[in-house]
Amino acid sequence: MPRAPEPADDDLGALFMRVARRVRRRWVDVLEPWGLSPHQSRALGVVGQHEPVRPGVIAGHLRIAPRSATDVLDGLEGLGLVERRPDPEDRRAQVVHLTTSGRRLLDEVGGARRDDLAEFFGHLPVEDRASLTRILRALEDDD
Amino acid sequence: MPRAPEPADDDLGALFMRVARRVRRRWVDVLEPWGLSPHQSRALGVVGQHEPVRPGVIAGHLRIAPRSATDVLDGLEGLGLVERRPDPEDRRAQVVHLTTSGRRLLDEVGGARRDDLAEFFGHLPVEDRASLTRILRALEDDD
DNA sequence: TATTGTTATACTCTATAACTATA
DNA sequence: TATAGTTATAGAGTATAACAATA
Numbered sequence: 001m002p003r004a005p006e007p008a009d010d011d012l013g014a015l016f017m018r019v020a021r022r023v024r025r026r027w028v029d030v031l032e033p034w035g036l037s038p039h040q041s042r043a044l045g046v047v048g049q050h051e052p053v054r055p056g057v058i059a060g061h062l063r064i065a066p067r068s069a070t071d072v073l074d075g076l077e078g079l080g081l082v083e084r085r086p087d088p089e090d091r092r093a094q095v096v097h098l099t100t101s102g103r104r105l106l107d108e109v110g111g112a113r114r115d116d117l118a119e120f121f122g123h124l125p126v127e128d129r130a131s132l133t134r135i136l137r138a139l140e141d142d143d
Numbered sequence: 144m145p146r147a148p149e150p151a152d153d154d155l156g157a158l159f160m161r162v163a164r165r166v167r168r169r170w171v172d173v174l175e176p177w178g179l180s181p182h183q184s185r186a187l188g189v190v191g192q193h194e195p196v197r198p199g200v201i202a203g204h205l206r207i208a209p210r211s212a213t214d215v216l217d218g219l220e221g222l223g224l225v226e227r228r229p230d231p232e233d234r235r236a237q238v239v240h241l242t243t244s245g246r247r248l249l250d251e252v253g254g255a256r257r258d259d260l261a262e263f264f265g266h267l268p269v270e271d272r273a274s275l276t277r278i279l280r281a282l283e284d285d286d
Numbered sequence: 287t288a289t290t291g292t293t294a295t296a297c298t299c300t301a302t303a304a305c306t307a308t309a
Numbered sequence: 310t311a312t313a314g315t316t317a318t319a320g321a322g323t324a325t326a327a328c329a330a331t332a
Contacts, residue, residue, distance in 0.1 A: 012276055013166050013260050014185055018206050019282045020163030021300085023156050028321090037321070042157055055291065063161050065324070070292060092290045092331045117156050123285045124278060131274050133155055135267060139162045142266045164323085171298095180298070199313065208301070213315060235308045235313045289332070300321075309312070 023120070030116045034109055035079070039064065039072045041109050044098075047082055048106045052095035054087065081105055166263070173259045177252055178222070182207065182215045184252050187241075190225055191249045195238035197230065224248055 027038045036044070039062060046061045047053055059069035073096060076082045081102035087093035098106065121129055170181045179187070182205060189204045190196055202212035216239060219225045224245035230236035241249065264272055 011256070011260055012264055012272070012279075013170060013256075014181075015276065015279050015283065016163060016166050017170075017181065019279050020159060020166075021206070022283065023159050023163075025300090027156060027160075038157075038160065039322080056289090063164070064322090066291060067293090067325085068323070071322095087290095090290080090332075092329095094291075113154065113156075117154055120282070120285075121155055124281060128274070128278050128281075129155070131271070132278050133158065135271050135275050136155075136158050136162050138267060138271075139263070140158065140165065142263075168323090182299080197313080198315095207299090209314065210302085210316090211300070214299090230313095233309075233313080235306090237314075287332100290330085291328105292330100293328075294326085296324085298321100298323080301319085303317085305314105305316075307313090307315100309310100 026116055026120055027113075030112050031109065033112075034105060036109065037072070037075070039068065040075050041113065043069070043072045043076060044081060044102060044106050045110065047076075047096050047098055048103065052085075052097050054093050054095055055084075056093075058096065076102070169259055169263055170256075173255050174252065176255075177248060179252065180215070180218070182211065183218050184256065186212070186215045186219060187224060187245060187249050188253065190219075190239050190241055191246065195228075195240050197236050197238055198227075199236075201239065219245070 024038065027041075031038065031041055034041075042062050043058050046058050050057065050061075055069045055073055056066060058073070059066050062069070062072075064072070073082065073084065077084060080099055083097045083099055084094045085097060087095045121132075124132070167181065170184075174181065174184055177184075185205050186201050189201050193200065193204075198212045198216055199209060201216070202209050205212070205215075207215070216225065216227065220227060223242055226240045226242055227237045228240060230238045264275075267275070
């Protein structure tokens with residue numbers, strides 16, 4: 001995408017959105033070799049941490065709508081990375097498991113992702129990274 | 144959109160993206176009475192500050208592709224808020240002007256936007272807002 | 287009645303390529 | 310040859326509503 005050299009002259013919200021676009025773009029690029037979307041890679045991580053886990057729980061972690069979680073899981077299942085099985089405790093529900101290749105990919109992708117985050121946010125002083133994390137958490141949870 | 148009570152347990156990039164979605168959602172909601180998108184409201188602001196201005200310059204300020212700027216300006220022109228005229232200095236190019244109603248809307252929208260930003264980021268201590276701005280600028284401009 | 291996950295639908299943002307008119 | 314802006318096209322992300330099965 002072409003980037004003009006114009007200066008940025010606007011509000012904090014617009015600045016935030018522009019940086020967010022950079023973050024997303026890097027994330028998409030890192031995942032490109034595996035053909036995963038950011039949501040898919042995050043969902044894979046949630047499944048790895050909470051397996052077996054219901055789609056609604058995954059949606060909660062990712063802060064996305066149940067509708068979106070369905071698409072994300074369809075994609076992951078189509079790639080053979082997760083499996084949906086009936087939930088023995090609630091016949092309306094399902095539980096999601098990693099497959100063997102899903103578990104392997106999770107490690108690979110996680111490594112690449114960590115490297116890229118270290119590169120992008122690593123340019124910041126350590127205190128700034130800590131401040132950013134703290135401030136973002138406050139903004140995520142306030143009313 | 145339903146929000147599950149699950150805790151956030153992940154990397155800075157994912158946290159960033161989730162907050163970005165909140166920022167975007169608020170922005171969309173604020174603009175809803177006027178039927179403008181975030182890009183359209185930003186473009187309106189750029190036109191107001193730099194009028195007459197070429198589409199490519201607007202794209203540069205918004206950090207979007209020329210292709211996207213075309214859509215944004217199509218929308219604004221369809222609402223009667225801006226006008227495209229031939230650029231007397233370069234017959235390939237155009238210059239964008241505000242219409243009278245565009246100028247009026249710019250003030251209204253700008254006020255609503257400022258109020259909402261004050262509400263969202265206003266929960267942060269003043270030092271945190273300053274830190275956030277500084278850190279985001281660093282992240283926007285690094286390599 | 288409420289909840290789980292689905293199907294259906296639509297709009298926006300983003301990205302790439304190719305085209306035109308002009309420089 | 311390069312540039313300004315356009316048309317054309319496609320893929321994600323996001324959002325709402327409605328539905329079936331089950332609690």
